[in-house]
Amino acid sequence: MRICTCICICLAILLLAAAGCGKKVWPEPDADEEKFSIHIKEVRLADQCLYLEAGIQGNYRNLAGLVLQVEKSHVPCPACPFLASSSVDLDFNSPEVLRRQDRISAVYCGIDPEHYYRVRLKGRNVYPDIRDVHSAVHRLY
Numbered sequence: 342m343r344i345c346t347c348i349c350i351c352l353a354i355l356l357l358a359a360a361g362c363g364k365k366v367w368p369e370p371d372a373d374e375e376k377f378s379i380h381i382k383e384v385r386l387a388d389q390c391l392y393l394e395a396g397i398q399g400n401y402r403n404l405a406g407l408v409l410q411v412e413k414s415h416v417p418c419p420a421c422p423f424l425a426s427s428s429v430d431l432d433f434n435s436p437e438v439l440r441r442q443d444r445i446s447a448v449y450c451g452i453d454p455e456h457y458y459r460v461r462l463k464g465r466n467v468y469p470d471i472r473d474v475h476s477a478v479h480r481l482y
Contacts, residue, residue: 372471375403379464379476386481390450395462395476401443406465407431409449412478417457423478428463457482 377399385392397404410425431438431447439446445462452458458481464474 372468375400375466375468375471376474377401377403377464377466378474379407379462381460381462381476381479384460384479384481386452386454388450389452389454390448391452391458391460391481393445393447393449393460393462395445395447397443397445397464403467403471404464405467407433407438407445408463408465409447410461410463411449412459413453413456414458415456417480417482419459419480423459423461425461452481 377397379395379397381393381395383392383394393409407430409429409431410423411427411429412424413426429449431445433440437448459478460481461478462476464476466473
């Protein structure tokens with residue numbers, strides 16, 4: 342009887358030890374739950390300034406940074422691939438940028454009315470393993 346009790350105790354200890362073993366890894370974000378997308382809702386020109394309204398769908402809290410990409414050309418080419426000639430970091434603390442949860446408003450000045458422009462937004466996620474997202478390209482001519 343005493344041997345049977347010892348064997349049962351040993352088996353119970355082995356089962357408990359085996360349950361605690363295994364691969365231990367750091368938790369990772371669920372990419373599908375942490376992603377967002379950016380959509381330009383309105384772009385207009387006035388007084389050599391670009392006024393932009395955009396919306397963020399998905400997990401908008403994960404937007405770490407936003408870049409306005411601008412393509413400037415002498416001739417319009419809506420079917421050409423987008424090639425940014427300049428890019429501007431939109432600082433959320435700047436007076437030209439207003440962020441209200443899932444909405445962004447921004448003003449960018451220095452637009453030359455003699456040229457044609459196309460713009461898009463690039464958003465960076467707080468999780469570096471999740472790729473940057475781009476809005477659709479909008480033309481300003």
